[in-house]
Amino acid sequence: MxxxxxxxxxxxxxxxxxxxxxxxxxxxxxxxxxxxxxxxxxxxxxxxxxxxxxxxxxxxxxxxxxxxxxxxxxxxxxxxxxxxxxxxxxxxxxxxxxxxxxxxxxxxxxxxxxxxxxxxxxRVPLYDSRQSETTRSQISASDDVFDWVHAILNTVKQTEEAREQGGFPDIALPNSKFHRHLHAAYRLLLAKGQTARMRFLDVGCGGGLKVLSALRYFKEADGLDFQQSYVDIAQALLESAGATASNAFHADALTFDGYGDYDVIYFYRPIRDQEKIIEMERQIVDQVSEGTILVAPYVGFGARHADLGCGRVAGHVYMAKTSQKEADRWRRMAEQTGVAVVHSEEERVPTIWTPLLEASRQSGYDVKRYVQPV
Ligand SMILES: C[S@@+](CC[C@H](N)C(=O)[O-])C[C@H]1O[C@@H](n2cnc3c(N)ncnc32)[C@H](O)[C@@H]1O
The missing domain is CATH 1.20.58 (Methane Monooxygenase Hydroxylase; Chain G, domain 1)
Known part of the structure; x- marks a missing residue:
């Protein structure tokens, strides 16, 4: 000086x-x-x-x-x-x-x-088992509201063709459960150091509310569905939200050949038919690269994941082409990340602290200014 x-x-x-x-x-x-x-x-x-x-x-x-x-x-x-x-x-x-x-x-x-x-x-577990009775009650009320919104957004019935093809109609996974799984998947991506591109796919996206919600975690989120009228609703929702990096498109989960483009693939039992859902699971696992994160919140996948060559990380979050030993190692690494889900920073002006903020955010830590007062 x-x-x-x-x-x-x-x-x-x-x-x-x-x-x-x-x-x-x-x-x-x-x-x-x-x-x-x-x-x-x-x-x-x-x-x-x-x-x-x-x-x-x-x-x-x-x-x-x-x-x-x-x-x-x-x-x-x-x-x-x-x-x-x-x-x-x-x-x-x-x-x-x-x-x-x-x-x-x-x-x-x-x-x-x-x-x-x-x-x-x-280490902070990927799924938090401690929840007070009050919090549980509030979450349940919030889930109900989301179910109303889901029903308001998509009033279209399942088509005869879709039903005969063996698929389920647009039945939503409860919102809070979805966030628990996505949060775990997000921390797993942080542990893998995979923050530059985070591409999410909802297989059987219905009216698209889960695709929109996934954008709170991942930079890119798409959804596919067999029923064109659902796709139209999902696409309109994404457009009205200004989600330009997102797409809903028509595809059959059984024949879609683009699973390899995604880092996190979510499938909430789109297909009723047992043989077909197993076929879809195989398609997904065959196409993706090692370590791709699969979020599959239904009992059948839990029973089949090991035979399909996937390791269970925690809850309903799995890694494709990964041994159980490796999945356990990744779980421990993910538990070492913080729990902040970072807001998009692209629009902010860089400051002297930017390198520190970026490094912290990539580990799941953020400054407290986003915390709302109770
Ligand atoms: C149980 S809902 C899931 C809705 C949404 N993903 C969620 O988690 O809330 C199943 C969705 O899968 C779609 N579906 C059924 N069979 C399909 C197939 N073969 N290919 C693509 N989508 C399919 C249905 O149209 C429906 O929208």
């Missing part, structure tokens, strides 16, 4: 150096966060202490810059000179003040780091 500043150019140069040195510490801290249970807590503490010091030092720098500017103005010979000095300092003052606003977020970031240090030796 400069001991004294003489003019706005000095201040600008100093700000660049200050920012770069802070950025290096933030990047180092972010790298530790990506190590999860293997992070070095002492190194993290030391980096936090250095950032603490930098943030404090910045207040002193701002004060000193202000003093330099006031002194320069006081020494000006004319009012025109004063205006020139103010103009010259204007841009740099705005920059330094804006950076102050960024630095003010450090307390929030430090909390985010500390949470990860505290949690790094703990």
């Amino acid at each position: 400069l001991d004294t500043v003489k003019n706005p150019q000095d201040v600008n140069a100093e700000l660049q150096r200050f920012r770069e040195s802070l950025r290096q510490n933030v990047v180092a801290l972010a790298a530790e966060m990506t190590l999860r249970n293997k992070m070095n807590a002492r190194k993290v503490e030391a980096l936090c202490a250095q950032i603490d010091m930098s943030v404090r030092e910045y207040s002193t720098i701002l004060l000193r810059n202000n003093t330099a500017r006031v002194a320069e103005e006081a020494a000006a010979a004319t009012q025109a000179d004063v205006l020139d000095i103010r103009r010259a300092w204007g841009v740099v003052s705005a920059r330094t003040n804006l950076f102050r606003v960024e630095l003010n977020q450090w307390n929030m970031m430090r909390d985010l780091v500390r949470t990860q240090v505290t949690q790094s030796r703990k």
